[in-house]
Amino acid sequence: MVKSIVVLSGGMDSTTVLHRVVKELEKDSEVHAINIGYGQKHKKEIKMAKIQADGLNVPIVFLDIPQIKDILGGSALTDNIDVPYGHYTEESMKLTVVPNRNMILLSLAIGYAVSIGASRVYYGAHSGDHAIYPDCRAIFVRTMTEVAKVANHMPVYIIAPYLNQDKGDIVIDGLRLGVDYKKTWTCYEGKVEPCGKCGCCVERAEAFEKAGAKDPLLR
Amino acid sequence: MVKSIVVLSGGMDSTTVLHRVVKELEKDSEVHAINIGYGQKHKKEIKMAKIQADGLNVPIVFLDIPQIKDILGGSALTDNIDVPYGHYTEESMKLTVVPNRNMILLSLAIGYAVSIGASRVYYGAHSGDHAIYPDCRAIFVRTMTEVAKVANHMPVYIIAPYLNQDKGDIVIDGLRLGVDYKKTWTCYEGKVEPCGKCGCCVERAEAFEKAGAKDPLLR
Numbered sequence: 001m002v003k004s005i006v007v008l009s010g011g012m013d014s015t016t017v018l019h020r021v022v023k024e025l026e027k028d029s030e031v032h033a034i035n036i037g038y039g040q041k042h043k044k045e046i047k048m049a050k051i052q053a054d055g056l057n058v059p060i061v062f063l064d065i066p067q068i069k070d071i072l073g074g075s076a077l078t079d080n081i082d083v084p085y086g087h088y089t090e091e092s093m094k095l096t097v098v099p100n101r102n103m104i105l106l107s108l109a110i111g112y113a114v115s116i117g118a119s120r121v122y123y124g125a126h127s128g129d130h131a132i133y134p135d136c137r138a139i140f141v142r143t144m145t146e147v148a149k150v151a152n153h154m155p156v157y158i159i160a161p162y163l164n165q166d167k168g169d170i171v172i173d174g175l176r177l178g179v180d181y182k183k184t185w186t187c188y189e190g191k192v193e194p195c196g197k198c199g200c201c202v203e204r205a206e207a208f209e210k211a212g213a214k215d216p217l218l219r
Numbered sequence: 220m221v222k223s224i225v226v227l228s229g230g231m232d233s234t235t236v237l238h239r240v241v242k243e244l245e246k247d248s249e250v251h252a253i254n255i256g257y258g259q260k261h262k263k264e265i266k267m268a269k270i271q272a273d274g275l276n277v278p279i280v281f282l283d284i285p286q287i288k289d290i291l292g293g294s295a296l297t298d299n300i301d302v303p304y305g306h307y308t309e310e311s312m313k314l315t316v317v318p319n320r321n322m323i324l325l326s327l328a329i330g331y332a333v334s335i336g337a338s339r340v341y342y343g344a345h346s347g348d349h350a351i352y353p354d355c356r357a358i359f360v361r362t363m364t365e366v367a368k369v370a371n372h373m374p375v376y377i378i379a380p381y382l383n384q385d386k387g388d389i390v391i392d393g394l395r396l397g398v399d400y401k402k403t404w405t406c407y408e409g410k411v412e413p414c415g416k417c418g419c420c421v422e423r424a425e426a427f428e429k430a431g432a433k434d435p436l437l438r
Contacts (some may be wrong), residue, residue, distance in 0.1 A: 034290065049238045065284045071331040111319035113413040114288040135370045143369060147362040151354045164236045177360035208404065 001030050003118035007109045008051030008060065012184045012204065013124030013162065016174035020161060021122050023177055024058045029120075033058050036105050036110050038098065039066035044185040051070070051183045061110060063108060072099050102135035106144055108194040114152045121148070122159050128203065138163055166183040167203055168210025175213060182216035220249050222337035223234075224245065226328045227252040227279065229268030232343030232381065235393035239380060240341050241275045242396055252277050253331050255324050257317065257342065263404040268404045269385060282327060288389045291318050294299035321354035325363055325377060340367070341378050347385040357382055358359045386422055387429025401435035413437070 004026045006018045022031050035049040046062065053060035102125070109121050125136040134140060141160050149155040162170050174181065186204045189192035194201050194217055208215045223245045233366040265281065272279035321344070328340050344355040351373045353359060360379050361408050367372040381389050393400065404422045406413035413420050413436055426433045 061290055063286060065286060065288050067282060067284060068327065068330070071280055071327070098330075099333035100326055102369055103366065104323075107319055107322040108287065108290070111287070111317075114318035115291050119426055132306065134265050134372055137369070139369050143362065143366040147322065147359065147366050148360060150356070150358050151425040152319055153353055178357050179273055 002120070003027075003030045003032065003113075003116060004025070004120040004122060005109055005113045005118045006031060006033045007105060007121065007123040008035050008053060009124070010035065010045035010052065010184060011124070011186050011200075012174070012181060012207070013126055013167065013170055014181055015095045015184045016170045016177070017122050018052060018058065019122045019174065019177045019179050021182070022048070022188045024199060025122075025159075025161065026120070027121060030118075031056075032059050032116065032118060033060040034109050036103070036108055037061060037062070037064035038072075038101070038188065039069035039104065044187075046104065048185045055183075055184050056182075061086075061112065062125050062186060063112075066095045074102075079087070088141050098218070100135065102140065103144065105150075110148050110156050110158075113174075114154060115154050117154070118156070120156060120159055122161065124162065124170075125160040126162040126166055126170060127164055134177075147210075159202060166210075167207035171211035178214070184217075186217075220247045221245070221247075221339075222251065222332075222335060222341040223341060224248060224328055224332045224335075224337045225252045225259070226324060226340065226342040227268045227272060228252050228343070229254065229264035229271065229403060230240040230343070230405050230419075231393070232345055232386065232389055232402060234267070234400075234403045235272050235341045235389045235396070235398055236341050236380060237271060237275065238393065238396045239400050241277060244341075244378075244380065247287055249337075250275075250277050251331075251335065251337060252279040253328050254279060254281045255327055256281070256283035256285065257291075257320070257323070258288035261407075264356070267402050267404045270398065272312065274402075280331065282331075289322070291320075305366070317352065321352075321359065322363065325367075329367050329370065329375050329377075332375050333373060336373070336398075337375070338373060339376045339378055341380065343381065343389075345381040345389060346383055386426035387427075390426045390430035390432060395429060399435070403436075405436075 004019050007016045008018055033053045035046055041086055113121050141163055145158040148158050186200045188198045188200050189195045225240050227233045227237055234316060252272045254265055293303055332340050344360055364377040367377050405419045407417045407419050410416045
């Protein structure tokens with residue numbers, strides 16, 4: 001049977017990808033999930049990833065490698081630097097860039113895929129990400145797919161189903177698929193309630209607005 | 220000043236690359252080294268990496284992520300499986316393949332490069348590796364270079380100076396450069412003396428034979 005992997009952070013994007021993969025794109029395949037921690041502060045995501053995978057009967061593995069912080073340093077997501085507030089378009093948001101993050105996450109996911117014989121790796125890159133995160137752009141996904149085809153004894157295909165859509169489109173699709181967004185976490189800060197002020201919270205609010213829906217995480 | 224990174228395992232190939240980079244290819248640049256552990260048994264390599272970097276006044280960082288074994292499993296290099304004896308051309312050697320190893324190592328090295336502003340990452344792939352390790356082939360290095368150019372806010376170039384040469388050529392070049400091969404470790408087993416029987420030891424012996432030299436690790 002064809003096997004697929006979903007890189008599942010527990011945020012909105014990857015959770016929606018998981019639902020779409022299980023319910024539509026790979027409904028006749030064996031779907032697995034992998035959650036990779038890299039020392040980020042927003043550990044609530046991990047709990048959400050577990051809840052979402054369990055809810056869909058998808059086996060999930062957790063890999064936590066906080067020590068990569070030591071060589072990648074300097075991001076507000078991992079270090080003792082305040083998470084900047086504001087819109088992603090602002091210069092300050094560069095503080096949230098973790099060097100080469102997506103290549104590292106995908107290379108680990110591809111390694112896991114090969115170890116269990118899965119030929120497809122799904123992840124949640126979307127068009128709204130690319131301004132400050134170069135590793136969310138289509139050209140990154142395309143070239144990463146090329147390398148994943150030749151790096152192992154079997155080709156692995158990287159698929160980002162929302163690559164040409166934005167976070168609003170993801171929410172629209174997720175609501176259609178029945179995703180419970182109360183059980184996703186987006187805020188870069190790991191507090192009880194979302195801060196509502198960091199780039200992620202601002203973008204999440206815009207996405208729900210575009211979808212004409214209310215964010216269930218907000219009271 | 221231009222900065223470069225060398226992925227330094229402490230084996231013969233990467234040690235020779237380090238000497239060539241420091242003494243010839245990047246002698247006017249700032250050279251850094253990174254050693255990445257992934258739970259392999261042959262930890263003696265790590266000690267050798269430190270000795271070699273210190274000897275050339277190259278700052279070295281160590282990243283040890285043994286927990287990746289948990290998702291990549293099934294290799295004799297990391298698991299409780301006997302390292303197979305024999306030549307690399309044999310089917311049994313597939314037990315030494317760690318899924319997607321080089322993409323993982325390079326993606327971490329690229330992350331480190333970006334975090335310190337280095338635009339070049341050198342590593343020790345050579346033509347003798349490709350039979351069972353797909354991620355040592357030229358096509359892997361080429362496509363990995365393409366992805367490394369677009370994954371971050373700055374392009375990073377992957378350079379494998381011995382890609383079209385074999386391990387014998389590396390020893391010939393290393394002896395010319397004054398590499399002390401007594402301070403390198405190759406054997407997949409981490410014992411006091413090299414086993415002389417695993418694929419690595421067999422290949423190391425062939426390399427010294429081609430170079431017309433005696434391996435200083437052997438009595």
